[in-house]
Amino acid sequence: MDRIIKTGVCSYGMSGQIFHVPFLHVHAGFEFTAVVERSKHLAQQQYPNVKVYTSVEDMLKDASLELIVVNTPNYTHYGYAKAALEAGKHVIVEKPFTVTAAEGVELAALAKEKGLFLSVYQNRRYDSDYKITREIVSSGLLGDILEAEIHYDRFKEELSYKKHKEVANPGTGSLYDLGAHIIDQALLLFGMPKSLWADIRVIRRDSVVDDYFELVLYYDQLRVRLKCSYLVREPLPSYQIHGRIGSFIKTKSDVQEAMLQKGLLPGTPDWGAEAPYEWGLLHTEKDGKVLKQYLPSPNGNYMEYYQGIYDALVNGADNPVPAADGLRIIQVIEAAFRSSKERKVVDL
Structure with a gap:
């Protein structure tokens, strides 16, 4: 690689160990240079050359670092991302981008003002199950999409x-x-939908945070239902897409997280490959004939995100997940909480 991007990671919990550091380590264009660990020095056991800092503030003083990964608890994203930008660093912020839309707007403006790169880590864009669903939706094989449900x-x-x-x-x-x-x-x-309705609840016995939600996104003809529950023993398919001439049904089946938890590194043979029994079902019409078949998914690959980051920083390519994308998600979340509280449809 012509350029090595020295990178600091703000936390070495599951997010750091599983979703970020393995990709920084394997990609030849990045160097996992520094990490914040306040007590344990787990990172150095696997990556002996990494520098360990006891605070994000101390790590941001490291002049060698070009890129900072903010993967700390959600409520800290705004503060740490702002501090990193003010320190002259490019920034990747874990999802959710910020807690409020106002925070997101401020971070995006700060990055633009300083001429720095700001991206949101939305890794599930690179899941195998989502990839095949997006291919089917964009292919036109279902006709006009009228209803979709994602779990x-x-x-x-x-x-x-x-x-x-x-x-x-x-x-x-x-x-x-x-x-x-x-x-x-x-x-x-x-x-972006025109409006939405939401029902957000707490259903686990000892929980004090929402662990169930249902959102309905309203478009002209299309309705999109988004659902999550922590008490679903037998889950429904994660993607149910229905169009004027066909349907596509797909399980949640990306294997990357399980592979990473086993200690496998990205780039190994069959990385992100689904088992055939997880293939999605397409039932539609083509050339006047009914078509019903199971389709393989493209391999999942979170490295595509980091390759996108490298291409953006080094070659001037588009940001794989710009701040504006992360901001729209927070706008939907804020509207959903308002809808659930007021028990009404909310315009966006």
């Missing part, structure tokens, strides 16, 4: 071991966490 369900009554996720603070709960993924996917597939 991100779990079965987990117990609270998360990540204590910050289970405290009733701004930015916690399923809508900010899992909702940020499927809202992003819906907006990529269908654009």
Whole structure:
């Protein structure tokens, strides 16, 4: 590579260990240079040359760092991203971009003012199941899309071991966490809705944060339903797309997170390849004939995001997930909370 981008990561919890550092390590254009760990030095056990700082503030003083990954709890995204930009660093912010739309607007303006790069890490754009769904929607094989439903369900009554996720603070709960993924996917597939309705609830026994939501996004003819529940033992398909001439049904089946948790590194053979029994079902008409078949998905690959970051920083390519995309998600989330509280449809 002509240029190596020295990168600092703000946290070495699951997000750092699983979703960021392996890709920085494998990609020849990045160097995992620094990390923040306040007590444990787990990163150095696997990456002996990494510099360890005890605070984000100290790491931002490292003049060698060009890029900062803000992967700390949601309520800290705005503060740490702002500090990194003010320190002259390019920034990747984990989803959700910010807690409020006003914070997102301010960060985007600051990055533009300083001529710095700001991107949001929306990795589920690069899941195999979403990739095939997007291909089918854009292909026209279903005709005009009239109805779509996207699920991100779990079965987990117990609270998360990540204590910050289970405290009733701004930015916690399923809508900010899992909702940020499927809202992003819906907006990529269908654009910004004209209005929405939402029902956001707490359903686990000991929970104080939302762990169930249903959103209905209103377009001209199209309705898109986004659903999440932490108490779904037998999940429905994650993608149900119905058009004027056909349907596409797809399970949530991307294997990358499971591969990363096993210690596998991106770039290994069959990285992100789905099993055939997870293929999506297409049932439609083509050339006057009914077509019903199972289709393989493209391999999932989160490295596509980091390759996009490298191309943007080094070659002037488009930002793979610009701040404006992250901001639209927060605008939808804020409108959803307003709709659920007021029990009415809210215009966007």
